[in-house]
Amino acid sequence: MCEDREVFLRAQGRIFTAFREDEESQWKGPFYFIQGADPQFGLMKSWEIGECDYGGDEWEKEIRLTEEAVQAINKLSPKPKFFVLCGDLVHSMPGIEFKEDQERDLKNVLQKTNQDIPLVFVSGNHDIGNAPTPETIKSYCNNWGDDYFAFWVGGVVFLVLNSQFFFDSSACAELKENHDRWLAAQLAVAEKRKCKHAIIFQHIPLFLQNPDEDNNYFNVEKNLRQELLEMFHKAGVKAVFSGHYHRNAGGLYKNLDMVVTSAIGCQLGDDQHGVRVVVVTEEKIIHRYYSLEELNTKGIEQDLMDLMNPK
Numbered sequence: 299m300c301e302d303r304e305v306f307l308r309a310q311g312r313i314f315t316a317f318r319e320d321e322e323s324q325w326k327g328p329f330y331f332i333q334g335a336d337p338q339f340g341l342m343k344s345w346e347i348g349e350c351d352y353g354g355d356e357w358e359k360e361i362r363l364t365e366e367a368v369q370a371i372n373k374l375s376p377k378p379k380f381f382v383l384c385g386d387l388v389h390s391m392p393g394i395e396f397k398e399d400q401e402r403d404l405k406n407v408l409q410k411t412n413q414d415i416p417l418v419f420v421s422g423n424h425d426i427g428n429a430p431t432p433e434t435i436k437s438y439c440n441n442w443g444d445d446y447f448a449f450w451v452g453g454v455v456f457l458v459l460n461s462q463f464f465f466d467s468s469a470c471a472e473l474k475e476n477h478d479r480w481l482a483a484q485l486a487v488a489e490k491r492k493c494k495h496a497i498i499f500q501h502i503p504l505f506l507q508n509p510d511e512d513n514n515y516f517n518v519e520k521n522l523r524q525e526l527l528e529m530f531h532k533a534g535v536k537a538v539f540s541g542h543y544h545r546n547a548g549g550l551y552k553n554l555d556m557v558v559t560s561a562i563g564c565q566l567g568d569d570q571h572g573v574r575v576v577v578v579t580e581e582k583i584i585h586r587y588y589s590l591e592e593l594n595t596k597g598i599e600q601d602l603m604d605l606m607n608p609k
Contacts, residue, residue, distance in 0.1 A: 308443030316416035325453035328606035332381045334573040335541025336561035339400040340389030360563045370593035384541040385422025385501030392434040421445045422501035429466040453494040461500040485533035496535045503540040503558045506547045527551045577605040
């Protein structure tokens with residue numbers, strides 16, 4: 299079981315106790331949450347010098363950007379139900395000298411999040427390694443909480459997955475088997491209980507634009523992708539939210555929305571640093587990406603009210 303050493307309320311025992319299932323299993327009306335991805339302290343310096351596997355010895359820019367995100371989220375009214383970070387919390391891979399300092403600085407920023415907005419952490423490849431091991435996963439759990447877990451909010455079930463198991467589980471085959479059994483059981487529960495919606499968070503997108511697109515670094519291998527997409531669709535999953543790409547992207551598989559959210563930190567395309575606002579209504583899951591500048595300078599409360607209370 300993962301140890302809880304910091305002020306964050308962490309997922310333990312495959313559940314996130316910020317929300318009690320007995321209180322949250324029934325629909326209570328529209329709500330919203332914030333999805334961010336890839337604060338990735340250290341990448342901007344690494345990208346500048348062309349050493350992208352290196353930890354980066356500077357991350358002041360990422361500190362400032364993540365502070366902007368936290369400040370903007372704290373000002374939102376009504377408050378979001380939670381703020382989820384979909385992986386690559388810091389850039390240094392396990393074993394790189396800067397990792398501990400990057401994680402410490404990220405925690406210092408995130409601890410300024412309003413205590414009424416729970417933080418949900420998703421593991422990325424830079425958090426546990428491209429080919430994770432039992433040791434790297436244990437270290438992540440000790441720092442951030444379980445690498446996969448479930449929770450309910452207002453009749454909606456949320457599943458947080460460890461998508462590195464979909465990329466390379468050669469060094470942790472038993473852990474992947476445990477993850478896959480757990481996932482199958484959770485999807486069966488979602489299907490049987492006919493929850494209002496089922497939503498998945500993971501780091502690596504299943505696909506970027508098209509379910510049939512070719513394999514690349516930023517998506518899940520095609521055969522496994524098709525298997526997962528069909529499994530998720532059958533269980534009634536409405537949306538999968540991810541990061542990893544450092545650009546906004548996504549598409550549809552049948553009625554499943556694959557959402558790829560750009561980074562709080564380093565941008566690899568033309569998007570601005572930002573986060574995604576996700577509104578959950580009885581019928582739909584509606585989302586829009588906002589730049590940090592928009593969140594900090596433009597009130598979005600009217601947008602929220604219009605989406606949560608459609609005429």
